[in-house]
Amino acid sequence: MRALLCVKAQQLLSRGFIHPVRPAAAVRWQAAPSKLFCSSAPDGNNKPPSMLRHLTSKIKATGPIPVAEYMREVLTNPVTGYYVRNNMLGPEGDFITSPEISQIFGELIGVWIISEWMGAGQPKQLQLVELGPGKGSLASDVIRVFSQLQSVLGGASVSLHLVEVSPALSLLQAQNLTGNRSQEADAEDDLVYRRGETEAGLPVSWYRRLDDVPTGFSIFVAHEFFDALPIHKFQDGERLEGGVGGHRPREAGHAEVCRGAGSDPGLDVARADEKRDHVEVSAEGGVIVQQLARRIIEDGGAALIIDYGHNGTKTDTFRGFKGHQLHDVLASPGSADLTADVDFNYLRRMAGGGVACLGPVTQNTFLKNMGIDTRMQILLRNCSDPSTRKQLISSYNMLTNPAKMGERFHFFSLLHPSRLAKPQKPQGLKLEKKKSPAPLPVAGFTELKFA
Numbered sequence: 001m002r003a004l005l006c007v008k009a010q011q012l013l014s015r016g017f018i019h020p021v022r023p024a025a026a027v028r029w030q031a032a033p034s035k036l037f038c039s040s041a042p043d044g045n046n047k048p049p050s051m052l053r054h055l056t057s058k059i060k061a062t063g064p065i066p067v068a069e070y071m072r073e074v075l076t077n078p079v080t081g082y083y084v085r086n087n088m089l090g091p092e093g094d095f096i097t098s099p100e101i102s103q104i105f106g107e108l109i110g111v112w113i114i115s116e117w118m119g120a121g122q123p124k125q126l127q128l129v130e131l132g133p134g135k136g137s138l139a140s141d142v143i144r145v146f147s148q149l150q151s152v153l154g155g156a157s158v159s160l161h162l163v164e165v166s167p168a169l170s171l172l173q174a175q176n177l178t179g180n181r182s183q184e185a186d187a188e189d190d191l192v193y194r195r196g197e198t199e200a201g202l203p204v205s206w207y208r209r210l211d212d213v214p215t216g217f218s219i220f221v222a223h224e225f226f227d228a229l230p231i232h233k234f235q236d237g238e239r240l241e242g243g244v245g246g247h248r249p250r251e252a253g254h255a256e257v258c259r260g261a262g263s264d265p266g267l268d269v270a271r272a273d274e275k276r277d278h279v280e281v282s283a284e285g286g287v288i289v290q291q292l293a294r295r296i297i298e299d300g301g302a303a304l305i306i307d308y309g310h311n312g313t314k315t316d317t318f319r320g321f322k323g324h325q326l327h328d329v330l331a332s333p334g335s336a337d338l339t340a341d342v343d344f345n346y347l348r349r350m351a352g353g354g355v356a357c358l359g360p361v362t363q364n365t366f367l368k369n370m371g372i373d374t375r376m377q378i379l380l381r382n383c384s385d386p387s388t389r390k391q392l393i394s395s396y397n398m399l400t401n402p403a404k405m406g407e408r409f410h411f412f413s414l415l416h417p418s419r420l421a422k423p424q425k426p427q428g429l430k431l432e433k434k435k436s437p438a439p440l441p442v443a444g445f446t447e448l449k450f451a
């Protein structure tokens with residue numbers, strides 16, 4: 001099995017094609033400015049944006065709201081939410097992500113998915129589930145690998161399931177993945193709000209929530225998804241809450257943060273063995289990881305979570321991005337992206353003991369283990385255009401350089417416990433003295449050897 005995987009991975013990496021190289025632009029993983037909870041000047045327009053009006057009336061009516069509610073409203077309010085209304089990815093938007101920087105990123109994840117499907121004994125069904133697919137570029141690169149490795153996937157029934165709250169982005173994903181072969185559901189409350197198929201006939205379905213995705217053997221991928229989920233912030237054990245214009249009611253366009261009164265169930269989570277005076281907790285992220293773990297235990301499969309983050313060590317990482325620049329999180333809510341580093345230690349705790357967790361390992365380590373250098377050499381060997389070569393090298397550098405995305409981003413995986421178990425020792429007198437074979441290595445987390 002291991003040999004087969006290596007041969008197949010090598011075959012993929014040795015393909016000489018070059019797809020159009022995506023333009024490089026700024027990323028959104030820079031550190032937060034040292035003081036985040038400052039009120040900044042309004043953006044220069046006299047009329048407050050409608051998100052600010054919405055938040056102002058909400059807070060006036062019911063009092064301060066937790067930071068998590070502020071973040072959820074700003075990002076995913078069904079009418080005025082940042083993700084709901086915008087296409088924020090790419091040079092024209094607010095930030096750029098790895099799948100948008102280079103197709104190699106998604107291709108290597110495609111190889112990882114196939115290797116985990118093989119490691120699970122090649123089940124007849126393979127659901128690829130992506131959480132927060134953005135423009136659909138990662139999924140598109142993965143399914144291209146699937147069609148190139150069709151002979152490996154054999155007769156498996158493969159389907160793509162996208163969990164996306166944004167109607168604007170889901171439309172973009174549909175265009176990128178299916179052309180005009182997709183249709184919105186007739187009923188608004190249909191769990192599958194859009195269906196379609198790729199040119200090669202692979203079925204694609206869209207859902208608002210992970211819970212709505214059908215059960216079955218699945219590989220889940222979440223790239224820059226968990227960092228977009230709401231966080232609670234605790235300072236010295238007290239929850240911070242957002243109030244809009246509380247102390248300076250005449251200043252529009254910005255909000256303020258105050259300490260919240262009373263206790264919160266999240267406080268216990270934040271306080272367990274806690275030495276930091278400032279803690280961020282994404283309860284929503286915790287719930288989603290628990291759902292992933294339960295599904296993997298019950299139906300088999302794996303999850304690959306890729307994000308910037310830490311192992312329970314960082315404090316204030318909440319930040320905003322607008323036009324590829326850091327942006328005050330409280331200024332002009334709804335006009336900028338909000339994000340916070342992912343606490344992998346917390347995710348591991350929430351996953352529980354029923355699944356095996358691997359990582360986090362740095363993006364540099366994961367991509368190198370997956371053979372990014374070999375893939376680059378092949379692409380460069382087959383490319384004579386100087387500007388394309390330059391772009392290939394610069395995107396490789398952006399993804400792997402420790403000072404850029406190489407060490408800032410991490411790969412973390414949930415696996416079915418059987419995946420890391422030692423295969424049964426063969427029975428029989430003659431074989432008794434032989435050692436049990438080692439479990440198959442998990443690509444990316446261990447170096448992939450080329451025979």
Ligand SMILES: C[S@@+](CC[C@H](N)C(=O)[O-])C[C@H]1O[C@@H](n2cnc3c(N)ncnc32)[C@H](O)[C@@H]1O
Pocket residue numbers: 075076083084089097098099100131132133134135163164165166169208222223224225228229
């Ligand atoms: C930062 S973007 C990352 C996009 C893509 N994965 C990439 O790396 O290019 C976050 C994505 O998650 C989606 N999203 C944010 N919150 C969500 C939620 N609660 N449920 C489902 N999707 C969500 C956004 O609409 C967007 O597609």
